[in-house]
Amino acid sequence: MKRGGGLKALFTRNTVEKAFEIWKDRIEWQIEESLLYAGNEFVNKARLTGRYKDQTGNLRSSIGYMVIKDGQILGERFETYDGKGEEGVKKAKEFAERLASENPRGLMLIGVAGMEYAAAVEAKNFDVITGAGTETEQLLKQLLSKINYT
Template sequence: MIEGKLNIAFDRIKEQYIKAATQKFIEVGERCITESRDNGSYTDRTGNLRSSVAYVVLLDGVVQSQGNINKHNKEQIEKIKAKYPKGLVLIVVAGMNYAAYVEAKGYNVLSSAELMAENILKQLYGS
């Protein structure tokens, strides 16, 4: 009887923790979009690169939240999602096929957003 009550209590605590962690990942995803748009160090003549930045939060492979999904980034996100069937995952992408090229030239596309996300999550959950 006590064991059953403990299991219920532990399940509730686990559920609350997962819910809070998921919400924090969503907040970080939104901040990544803002960071990459505001601090991209390149000239975005068409607006396509900045508008292609998106995020998805997955819990055991199921989308919990997503931001700015569009035709430029959807396929890339789907490929990455397939690699993470378990756990809580934040995926942030720049959907234009030349994003990596721009980063390789020394411009900030997603690098500052990635660094920011890592720092926030390390502070919250440790290394």
């Protein structure tokens, strides 16, 4: 009886590695898109639901987000609200960039209210970003649970 028969692979190790790389890239893309979508929803909700008086526009304009992957910006949203609040935009972007530099590895969504007094407004029982942050976490859980891993 002849030995060494049996099964013969119809693929190479290189073929399998390429297939896994394509699979990994597709999943990473879905995660990145989920983070970008959630970031936009965070900004929309926080700006529209805040029941505080924003006289200069800086506080609402300081609400923004950034998606970072290994120190690289994949997407961001920092813009004035109703055409005012340039200082808020500047402070938000600086704050998000500082947070990103403190966490240079991995994939993350950074949502901020960049004005220094945002926490003081929240302490007076006015929701600046807390509610939107909680809703965004729930949204992200839903989005990530729907990712197709096949």
